[in-house]
Amino acid sequence: MSFYDAFKDAINVAQKADNVELYRQLLDLSAQALDLQAEVARLREENAALKKSKDIAEKIIRHEEPIVTIEGDTNNLYYCSHCWDSEQKLIQINCHKDGTFECPHCKTSGNYNNELKRQSDVAQLRAISELNSRSQKRFI
Numbered sequence: 001m002s003f004y005d006a007f008k009d010a011i012n013v014a015q016k017a018d019n020v021e022l023y024r025q026l027l028d029l030s031a032q033a034l035d036l037q038a039e040v041a042r043l044r045e046e047n048a049a050l051k052k053s054k055d056i057a058e059k060i061i062r063h064e065e066p067i068v069t070i071e072g073d074t075n076n077l078y079y080c081s082h083c084w085d086s087e088q089k090l091i092q093i094n095c096h097k098d099g100t101f102e103c104p105h106c107k108t109s110g111n112y113n114n115e116l117k118r119q120s121d122v123a124q125l126r127a128i129s130e131l132n133s134r135s136q137k138r139f140i
């Protein structure tokens with residue numbers, strides 16, 4: 001017999017016995033019991049979310065760059081370390097070809113791959129240097 005059915009039966013008995021005070025108290029108790037049931041459901045949901053967050057926290061891998069990855073993630077996705085540290089949210093960062101990134105949530109930016117960023121900077125400097133030497137040759 002469920003909690004609700006037990007109260008319903010007790011209220012019926014109080015009604016048949018014509019005990020108004022008992023009837024009123026049982027109605028109050030049943031309202032409190034329903035509130036408690038709702039609170040238990042909310043707490044179960046919160047507990048499940050906390051367990052899930054704890055499970056993820058145990059798989060977080062930190063890096064020299066301000067990013068985190070998840071152990072065993074076959075997609076090798078990068079997440080914002082700031083969002084994880086401050087809100088325990090896994091926000092996938094937007095990675096650029098030059099090794100930099102930006103978080104779409106908190107707008108943190110940086111390098112997700114320092115070597116790729118260094119190679120990009122070197123290539124950019126070479127291109128600028130080449131342009132400069134070409135324009136100097138035109139004036140000679």
Ligand SMILES: [Zn+2]
Nearest residue numbers: 080083103106
């Ligand atoms: Zn972020």
